[in-house]
Amino acid sequence: MSDPVLSSAMLSTDAIELVGMIAGGLTTLAYVPQVVKVWRSRSARDISLGMFLLMNAGILLWLVYGLLIGSPGLIAANGVTLGLTVAVLVAKLRFDRLPTAPVLAEPASDSV
């Protein structure tokens, strides 16, 4: 049941851990362009508040889990990720109060 499905015999442990490290780097760095976008445009209406509430809670628990098992990799990745997901959440809470999105606003038809 928990036997590796892919043939891990063909990859060294180092190579496998490298895959994990690249995966962790990507899923952490992914939030950077989202943070830049919402803070630059001052618009976050299409962002789901529910997503970022759940995501912040989840990342915080991953950080706690990393601390409990003493994993420097989990602690570092989730510490950085938490900073980024908090930045998106703050943007959402802040910019949704603005009447319009001033920077990236597009001309809208009055007939809608």
Next chain:
Amino acid sequence: MSDPVLSSAMLSTDAIELVGMIAGGLTTLAYVPQVVKVWRSRSARDISLGMFLLMNAGILLWLVYGLLIGSPGLIAANGVTLGLTVAVLVAKLRFDRLPTAPVLAEPASDSV
């Protein structure tokens, strides 16, 4: 260096693994409200394309990593997550071509 920072002696291994499972559940489920939001509103302009390209690549690698180490938990969580992040990416690519966001469009000032 890799000694647990929190006192894991106070928590059983089962309790620690429960924290990890809740964390994994939250960071997977978090995408559900985002998927519902963009497909309902047919608007994804505030969503970062860069975020979801990087996130899909990262989640795919987490899935590969789970297969390589034979972890049913990683495989299940990242399999479900990948389906959800692909759904957001497809919405982004599809709805950004629409001239306006018809459902949630708001009256915009002409004086921008």
